[in-house]
Amino acid sequence: VNVKRRLDYQPPLYTITNVVMHVQLHATATRIKTVSTVQRVGDHNSPLFLDGEKMQLLSLAVNGEAYNLYSHVEGGISLTEVPDTFELTVETEIDPQNNKALEGLYLSNGVFCTQCEAEGFRRITYFLDRPDVLAKYEVTVSGDKEKYPTLLANGNPIAKGEESDGTHWVTWQDPHPKPCYLFALVAGDFDLLEDSYTTTSGRDVKLELYVDKGKRDKGVFALESLKRAMKWDEDTFGLEYDLDIYMIVAVDFFNMGAMENKGLNVFNSKFVLADQDSATDEDFFNVESVIAHEYFHNWTGNRVTCRDWFQLSLKEGLTVFRDQQFSADMTSALSNRIKHVRVMREHQFAEDASAMSHPIRPDEVIEMNNFYTVTVYDKGAEVIRMFHTLLGADGFRKGMDEYFRRHDGQAVTCDDFVAAMQTATERDLSHFAKWYSQSGTPVVGVSRMYDKQKRTLHISLSQHTPATANQQEKEPLYIPVAFECIDDTGKHYPDDDGLIKDGLVILDKPSVSLMFSDVPESCLPVVLGNFSAPVKVDNPLSAKELLQIFRFADDPFNRWDAMQSLYDWCITQIELDKSVPDSVWKALADVIAAEKDNHELLGECLSIPSFETLCQTRVGVDVAALASARQSFCAQFASELQSALLTVWNGFSSVSYTYKQTDVNARRCKNVALGHLARTADGEALIEKQFAEADNMTDSLGALRAAQSGSAEVFNSLMTAFEQKWNHDPLVLDKWFALNATTEREDILAHITMLKSHPQFTMGNPNRVRALIGSFAFYNPVGFHQPDGSGYQYVTDYLLELDQHNPQVAARIVTPLTQWQNYADKHQQKMKAQLTRLVNHEGLSKDVFEKVSKSLA
């Protein structure tokens, strides 16, 4: 196999500055004629290598003359003796209808669309498919007028026409040079929502949102979100949109969330369509944040792009950080922060503990699509957030301004970003930059020594990053640790030497010591406020101390986190066959009473850490044992706190649905309470009442989720009703598939097999596959990790089939299997047996091969 290394980067030997394309759409035989202006870069005689795969080459010409001096080589063609500058004409033919990988140009559900990032353009034509080759494009799309009344590509439409044979065509011109991964083309028959936006400097931008016929009303929220994102980026970063038209198309068949193609975003319909009946509060939130994310890419990704794919976090980490800040401003800072920390703890820490561990700027890649990871995206965003924390909002803005001043229109590296931040703020960020090269999750240790006589407290912070599969040696990182020191009356204390500055201690060596003089014994270190760095904390605290933090910490994230640690501690007690002390139940009842009006915090604080999060504070997990400890804690939680929880659930007057933050918080709190109450004798009645009365999807689904952990009978009957009601709407049915897949039941595998033959299920649609098979593998620990290994085998069987059609999606879903390191020996053996089956399978895609072979190495 072909491993690519970051350090092997070479600038291109040739470049392409101009592209004129003619695409003649046809379901099984689309023809593409591409005329590229090619230039030799520097003085050399090397052949011109063009990437290309899965297509037929019909003809090749140089400066208009047929050209023979080429040969087919692995992954493309090689042309010798080409002039220094010339026009290259390539004609190719492809089969979009049978393109089930959904990469390049494909036809699904009557819609042609493209996905070129990372390396899909090479499935459309022979080209220099690399992000540091930037060209201007003019694209003419032609196709059947009746089937495809809408013909779209990047930029502005400049001409159109009709032919007598029933076809029509449109020519699009994109004035901004771009790498080919941002190329897009869409053709189909859509409903259109139109709007406009005027930028601060007065540019009128047409906004167009294309959705499936009959779904116009479900697009309204996305379009409003887009305008909020445009405004926010002007206000926050001074960044304006740069074309006269911005188009978004929602499609049903898509490998991921969305794609930021220049001027023509293509979206998974899941992140566009939303209304009160069919979308939850969380769906609304996701629509707004994905719409914003793709829009923000216009500057962080498109105007300034990546030099090579190892630099992916340059655009993704930064853009995720930007969308997180936007969402926090649009909704609420605390719940956003908690949401993202959950992703880090459930998924990124797990990735870093597996053999797929990689730095946010990876060093080695076999299949680039495997590196669109929680590490590159979410840990990448955490690294950007640390810049923001260290430099302050103003410093960060200066750095961003400098970054765009230097690099607008260029393809650059993560080092270039750090350098711009450094110059603009006159800070030495060289030590900090190690976050880009070092993988693994650092553990920050906290230890305390109190001297009763002297009334002094000595606190030491230390750091240690465990070795990862790809890197044995780890160096100390530059870690900003938000720090408070509080006693049991809530009083805060400064340290003697002033190491706490602006609430932060910089841990930039193996350890740092803090002294506090004349302080009471009850003083506690409260660390990592607002999750100031992507690390684990080892701060041994008792239940009583955690409750002290909950009561008195200034930082609301720390307060929530103290409750999470308390629950984790309680579950550990149960694992050790000890009981949860009464004092804890009493304190929890007080917490609920004290915070009853703070719906946002209460809702989060009543959520028990997920099974996946609990795994990250344990080693050698015996799945059934941990799951049952968690279950029994939940059951006890419900019975001990029943009356308090009931008061919470009853405390919400039913108002008709709006998606506004106070209501979202209230609904969340109510549904979390219902989830607990489901385990009590009253549960059934409450669930049925809520399900019957719900005027929105959040409450319907909340009732279903609650029922899932209560009586099977109620759950089954509500699920049947839900399925009947939503049979026509696959996006809603995905919620139903996922609930089915995550239910604990003896016959779960047979149940999933039955669901695979549901009329709405198809292996060809990634959303369905993720909802059913993905949810099972990721979020049904008891079913997936059955002691006899049948869960692993089931998923493996499925993946072997899926991999033949859609390697990208298969490689995603294989993730839980590759994370065997976290589990007890008995699980490990059986997981590895299935991974071995996969790796030995003939014809396995390189996507799945990379992850599986790394995980077995």
Ligand code: B3K
């Ligand atoms: N840039 C795309 C992701 C492309 C994934 C390719 N396998 C969407 C995004 O991050 O905005």
Ligand code: ZN
């Ligand atoms: Zn992105």
